[in-house]
Amino acid sequence: MNMSAEVKARSPGRVNLIGDHTDYTGGMVLPMAIDRYTTITAKPLEAAIHLTSEDQPDKLNCELPIVEPASTVPAWGRYVTGVAHLLQVTRGLSGSVSTTLPLGGGLSSSAALELSTALMLRLINELPNLTSLELAQLCRRAEHLATGVPCGIMDQLACASGVAGSALLIDCHSLLVSPIEIPHDVNIYVQFVAHRQLASSAYSDRVAQCAQAEQHIGPLRLAEVGSVRNIADDILRRRALHVVSENDRVRRATVALALQDMATFGLLMNESHQSLRDNFEVSTPQMDEAVRNAQQTPGVFGARMTGGGFGGCIVIVADATANVHSIEGAMLVKPVGAAEVI
Numbered sequence: 001m002n003m004s005a006e007v008k009a010r011s012p013g014r015v016n017l018i019g020d021h022t023d024y025t026g027g028m029v030l031p032m033a034i035d036r037y038t039t040i041t042a043k044p045l046e047a048a049i050h051l052t053s054e055d056q057p058d059k060l061n062c063e064l065p066i067v068e069p070a071s072t073v074p075a076w077g078r079y080v081t082g083v084a085h086l087l088q089v090t091r092g093l094s095g096s097v098s099t100t101l102p103l104g105g106g107l108s109s110s111a112a113l114e115l116s117t118a119l120m121l122r123l124i125n126e127l128p129n130l131t132s133l134e135l136a137q138l139c140r141r142a143e144h145l146a147t148g149v150p151c152g153i154m155d156q157l158a159c160a161s162g163v164a165g166s167a168l169l170i171d172c173h174s175l176l177v178s179p180i181e182i183p184h185d186v187n188i189y190v191q192f193v194a195h196r197q198l199a200s201s202a203y204s205d206r207v208a209q210c211a212q213a214e215q216h217i218g219p220l221r222l223a224e225v226g227s228v229r230n231i232a233d234d235i236l237r238r239r240a241l242h243v244v245s246e247n248d249r250v251r252r253a254t255v256a257l258a259l260q261d262m263a264t265f266g267l268l269m270n271e272s273h274q275s276l277r278d279n280f281e282v283s284t285p286q287m288d289e290a291v292r293n294a295q296q297t298p299g300v301f302g303a304r305m306t307g308g309g310f311g312g313c314i315v316i317v318a319d320a321t322a323n324v325h326s327i328e329g330a331m332l333v334k335p336v337g338a339a340e341v342i
């Protein structure tokens with residue numbers, strides 16, 4: 001490629017409508033890519049990456065190839081060097097990154113940075129095309145390298161396979177993605193509640209607890225609520241109960257959405273929040289309060305925390321006529337297409 005040409009790649013973030021803490025046990029999720037983006041604008045550069053960020057004071061300056069992505073400074077650069085390491089690239093870039101996603105807000109700003117980096121480096125290094133799934137899998141591994149957190153595939157796959165106007169039903173075992181249209185008169189809002197706290201260690205604990213529960217009753221994605229009752233340990237039983245019931249809620253919510261039965265969809269969102277709060281214990285009093293407030297707003301079908309929890313955002317699904325102005329900072333988001341070179 002022309003080494004003096006400037007290129008741009010951008011990736012949307014995502015909001016998860018229902019199905020949290022199910023992806024890493026191969027369960028069901030229903031996210032959508034949203035019209036908030038992380039964009040990299042850069043020129044090719046031999047053997048180095050130079051990136052400035054509009055939102056972070058420190059620049060990323062590193063030489064290629066990358067050997068130890070986890071030791072990159074500044075820390076935000078680890079998502080970039082994680083991808084560069086996995087792609088084994090020798091040609092880098094010089095430019096800037098900007099985002100309209102809140103950082104650390106649970107809307108997958110890190111997945112969006114990984115995806116835009118991967119698209120950019122692939123183009124600059126003239127590497128073969130990757131499918132959305134391959135791209136998502138690579139970026140998920142980059143996230144593991146960058147943070148040490150054993151996240152599932154939902155965020156990267158949602159941002160890599162967005163479809164305008166649709167939510168995405170993802171079976172995290174078969175990795176099949178099915179777009180489900182969102183009715184035109186339904187509005188989706190996110191409300192930022194607080195920056196996430198202690199999210200990485202608590203997340204890893206939950207992943208480990210699910211794996212332990214599986215030693216008692218086999219894969220959670222195949223388990224029935226009846227068998228969950230056989231788990232003697234109270235914590236493991238509640239974790240498993242969340243996952244098994246959440247998978248069921250995602251399936252029922254998908255049917256409701258396809259039938260445009262938003263009342264049922266909303267009730268399932270509310271139940272999902274309750275289960276994340278009481279059984280999975282990943283909500284916070286502040287998120288509970290925001291969810292309660294949204295649920296009581298006329299015209300709102302349902303509301304719940306979204307993403308990993310311990311802060312971040314809540315998601316609200318409402319009738320187009322709902323009085324969401326009374327919900328402070330509620331931000332309307334639209335379902336959009338996937339990460340791309342532009």
Ligand code: GLA
Pocket residue numbers: 019020021022023024151152153154155307308309
């Ligand atoms: C984070 C992870 C995802 C998923 C959610 C919870 O966003 O990156 O893989 O596990 O938490 O649903």
